[in-house]
Every structure is written in C-alpha cells, then in structure tokens.
Amino acid sequence: MDTNLTNCFSCGAMVPNMDGPTHRYMLSSPGCWSVYGVLLARDYGEYNYPTVYRLSVDAYTVQHPGRPNRQAIQSVAVHLIALYYLLEKGLPEAQVIRTRSRAAQFSDQFFWLEPPTSMGPITIVNAADAEGLEEYQRVAREWAKSAWEAWRAHHDQIRKWAAL
Ligand SMILES: [Zn+2]
Numbered sequence: 567m568d569t570n571l572t573n574c575f576s577c578g579a580m581v582p583n584m585d586g587p588t589h590r591y592m593l594s595s596p597g598c599w600s601v602y603g604v605l606l607a608r609d610y611g612e613y614n615y616p617t618v619y620r621l622s623v624d625a626y627t628v629q630h631p632g633r634p635n636r637q638a639i640q641s642v643a644v645h646l647i648a649l650y651y652l653l654e655k656g657l658p659e660a661q662v663i664r665t666r667s668r669a670a671q672f673s674d675q676f677f678w679l680e681p682p683t684s685m686g687p688i689t690i691v692n693a694a695d696a697e698g699l700e701e702y703q704r705v706a707r708e709w710a711k712s713a714w715e716a717w718r719a720h721h722d723q724i725r726k727w728a729a730l
Pocket residue numbers: 574575576577578579594595598599630
C-alpha cells in the first residue's frame with residue numbers, strides 16, 4: 567500500500583495523505599477535498615461545465631455530511647432530495663435544478679439524518695480518474711447511485727421531504 571495515501575474519514579476514498587484546507591461544513595480529509603478541487607477545475611475547464619457536474623456535487627456532498635448543524639443538515643437534505651428526483655423519479659437535470667432551490671425553502675423542517683457507516687463503493691477518486699467526458703459522465707452516474715444507496719435507511723424520510 568502506498569503510504570502517501572490514506573482513507574478519507576468520511577467517504578472512505580483512498581486520497582493523498584496531506585495537510586490542507588477543507589470545506590467549512592462538508593467535512594472531509596484534506597486529501598479528499600484536494601482531489602475534489604482538481605475535479606471541479608476539470609468540470610469548469612476541460613469538461614466545460616457539463617450537466618453531470620451537478621450529479622457529482624450531489625454525490626460528493628452526501629458522502630461528506632459533516633456534523634449536525636443547520637448548514638450541514640440543509641445541505642445534505644437538499645442534495646439527497648436531488649438524488650431522489652434524479653435517480654428514483656428519473657427527472658431530467660434541468661428540472662432537478664429547480665427542486666434544489668425549492669427544497670431549500672423548507673429547510674426548517676429538515677433534521678439531522680444519522681449518516682451511514684459506509685458511504686458506498688464509488689467515490690470522488692473514481693470520478694477524478696475518469697479519462698474524458700464520456701467516461702466521467704458514466705462514472706458520475708454510478709457514483710451518484712452508490713451514494714444514494716448508501717443512505718438507504720433514510721430513503722423514506724427523504725421521499726417525505728421531497729413531497730413538501
Ligand atoms: Zn471524502
């Protein structure tokens with residue numbers, strides 16, 4: 567095993583073992599946040615901001631729920647609701663964008679969901695390793711499905727929130 571790698575404490579991905587900044591409430595190991603930064607740069611650069619970018623934001627967010635506070639609760643809920651619409655209801659991304667801002671209006675009704683112990687087999691590292699947009703689109707979709715499945719114990723609650 568490469569000693570320069572470590573598991574992200576939140577999503578479990580094998581990421582660089584390093585110091586560095588992390589997101590304020592979407593908590594991760596610094597190496598995981600660093601890999602995410604590289605992927606975001608490709609999203610905006612090489613990939614020219616593809617629709618699938620939003621799916622990877624949803625997946626990454628729900629795999630890094632952080633600690634119980636208002637921002638984290640709202641963030642996780644909104645992104646889980648988006649995954650519900652995309653993956654269970656099959657809504658096109660263009661419509662799901664609206665559900666994200668709509669769900670934020672009900673944020674006072676959201677509460678902390680105890681995160682799953684395993685965040686699923688697919689992580690940021692798989693998406694970051696994709697070679698080219700076509701593969702990235704496929705991997706991001708698998709990533710999102712994997713992250714959504716990881717939260718299975720809370721699917722009923724998320725469906726209720728989606729119906730608000
Ligand atoms: Zn992580």
